[in-house]
Amino acid sequence: MEDFLKIKKACEENTALSVAILDRFLLSYASEKDKLGKEADQKLHVYRHIIEKFGRHWFDMLKSQYIIHRLMKDGGLITKYLKHAAISSLEENKRNWMAFQSENPWRFTFSEVKSQPEKDFYQMEDVFSGENYLLYSPSIKDIVSRDGEKELWFNLIGFNGECWQTYGPLSGYASFSPDDIFFFATELNHLIEDEGALIKDVDNNPTPYMMLFAGSTQPSVVHEGERLVMVITEGKGTVPNVQEMEGEFNVSYTGGVYRLGLKELEVSPHFAVAYYNEKDQTIQATALTEKGFESLIDALAKFGVKLNKNADIYLGPSMHNTAQEILKRGIELMPLELMFEQENEEEMDEELRKLDQLAGLAIAAITAEKEPDLEALAAEVGISLENNRQVIEKIINDLKDKVSK
Structure with missing residues (x-):
C-alpha cells in the first residue's frame, strides 16, 4: 500500500526546489543565455489571436511553461547547464536535484484520470503511450470544482522520485477525446501517422497544443x-x-x-x-x-x-470548431456533400426563375381579363404544376387581388 504521507512530503520538497531553481533562477538564466524568452515569444506570437482572449497573465504562464519544457525535456538544456560555472556554485542539494531531473526528463502528456487513491493524488493514463503513472496535483480538484468534470488533461509533468507533478498551467478538456487530439495533430502536421509521431510533434513544439485550451470548456453536443x-x-x-x-x-x-x-x-x-x-x-x-x-x-x-x-x-463538433479557430482556416470534411448542396441551390434558382416567368404570363392573362390556365402556363414555362400548385395558386390569387384594387 502506498505511503501517501511520505509521497506528499517528497512532493512538497520537490515543489520548493522547483520554485528556487526553476522559477527564481533558471527561467531568467535560460531566457537570457540561450534566448529562450525570444524563442517562446516567436512561437506563441503565431497564436496571438487565441492568446489575446485570455490576457497577459495566461501568456506569461505559457511562456514560462514553454521555456521550462525546453530546459527539462529529453535532450533539454539542463544537461548542458550542469557543466556551467553558475550551476556549480549552487548548494549541493540543488545540484543533485538538477542532476536527477536531467536523468528523468519532463514531458507533456495527454492523459485521463483512472482513479483517485488519495486526496490530490490521481492514477493517470497517457492516452497515446499507454503509460500509467501516479500524479500529485492539488490544482485538478480546483479546476473540476470550478469548471466541471474533464475527459482529458494536457499537462507538463516532471518526476520527483516518488510520483509525477505538474508545472505551469493545466488544461482540462470537457469534451475532447483522444481521437479529437489525433485529428488536430494531423491537421497541424500531415506527416503524423501514428501515436509515436504525435508524441514527438508535441515534444518538438508544444505551443499549438497549448492553444487547445481555447476549447477546453466546450461541452459534448x-x-x-x-x-x-x-x-x-x-x-x-x-x-x-x-x-x-x-x-x-x-x-x-x-x-x-x-x-x-x-x-x-x-x-x-x-x-x-x-x-x-x-x-x-x-x-x-x-x-x-x-x-x-x-x-x-x-x-x-x-x-x-x-x-x-x-x-x-x-x-466532435467542439474540436472541429476549436481546430478551425486555432489554425485560422476552414476544415471541410465532407466536400462531396457540397456538390449536392450546390446542385440543390441551382435547382432552386431555376425553379424561382420559372415561377417568375409564370407570374409574367399570368399578369398578361389577368390584364386581358382572362382566367389564367394553370396547366397551360406551367407547361409553357416547364414547371411541375403538381409539385408547385399551392405556390402557383397563391401567385395567381395575389395578382388578381392587385389588379382588382
Missing part, C-alpha cells in the same frame, strides 16, 4: 439523446447497380458521384449518407452519430459494399 460526432471512413470499391439500393437509400446523382442517404437515418441527428465516386471507385461513409454510422455500414454491406466500422475520423 447531444441531440435527441445522441452524442454528435463526425464519423467518416473511405475505401475503394464499386457499386455495380446503384438502382438496386433505392429500397434502403434515397439516391441522387451529380458530377459522377452518387449520394446514398440512408432512409430514416438520413435526417437529424444522424445524417447517415454515403457517396460513391464512379470515376475514382471510392466509397465514403459519413454520419453525425455512431448509431447512424454503424447502421450505414450495415446497410451498405447488404449490397456487397464492405467498409470497416473502425472509421478514419471520429471528430
Whole structure:
C-alpha cells in the first residue's frame, strides 16, 4: 500500500526546489543565455489571436511553461547547464536535484484520470503511450470544482522520485477525446501517422497544443439523446447497380458521384449518407452519430459494399470548431456533400426563375381579363404544376387581388 504521507512530503520538497531553481533562477538564466524568452515569444506570437482572449497573465504562464519544457525535456538544456560555472556554485542539494531531473526528463502528456487513491493524488493514463503513472496535483480538484468534470488533461509533468507533478498551467478538456487530439495533430502536421509521431510533434513544439485550451470548456453536443460526432471512413470499391439500393437509400446523382442517404437515418441527428465516386471507385461513409454510422455500414454491406466500422475520423463538433479557430482556416470534411448542396441551390434558382416567368404570363392573362390556365402556363414555362400548385395558386390569387384594387 502506498505511503501517501511520505509521497506528499517528497512532493512538497520537490515543489520548493522547483520554485528556487526553476522559477527564481533558471527561467531568467535560460531566457537570457540561450534566448529562450525570444524563442517562446516567436512561437506563441503565431497564436496571438487565441492568446489575446485570455490576457497577459495566461501568456506569461505559457511562456514560462514553454521555456521550462525546453530546459527539462529529453535532450533539454539542463544537461548542458550542469557543466556551467553558475550551476556549480549552487548548494549541493540543488545540484543533485538538477542532476536527477536531467536523468528523468519532463514531458507533456495527454492523459485521463483512472482513479483517485488519495486526496490530490490521481492514477493517470497517457492516452497515446499507454503509460500509467501516479500524479500529485492539488490544482485538478480546483479546476473540476470550478469548471466541471474533464475527459482529458494536457499537462507538463516532471518526476520527483516518488510520483509525477505538474508545472505551469493545466488544461482540462470537457469534451475532447483522444481521437479529437489525433485529428488536430494531423491537421497541424500531415506527416503524423501514428501515436509515436504525435508524441514527438508535441515534444518538438508544444505551443499549438497549448492553444487547445481555447476549447477546453466546450461541452459534448447531444441531440435527441445522441452524442454528435463526425464519423467518416473511405475505401475503394464499386457499386455495380446503384438502382438496386433505392429500397434502403434515397439516391441522387451529380458530377459522377452518387449520394446514398440512408432512409430514416438520413435526417437529424444522424445524417447517415454515403457517396460513391464512379470515376475514382471510392466509397465514403459519413454520419453525425455512431448509431447512424454503424447502421450505414450495415446497410451498405447488404449490397456487397464492405467498409470497416473502425472509421478514419471520429471528430466532435467542439474540436472541429476549436481546430478551425486555432489554425485560422476552414476544415471541410465532407466536400462531396457540397456538390449536392450546390446542385440543390441551382435547382432552386431555376425553379424561382420559372415561377417568375409564370407570374409574367399570368399578369398578361389577368390584364386581358382572362382566367389564367394553370396547366397551360406551367407547361409553357416547364414547371411541375403538381409539385408547385399551392405556390402557383397563391401567385395567381395575389395578382388578381392587385389588379382588382
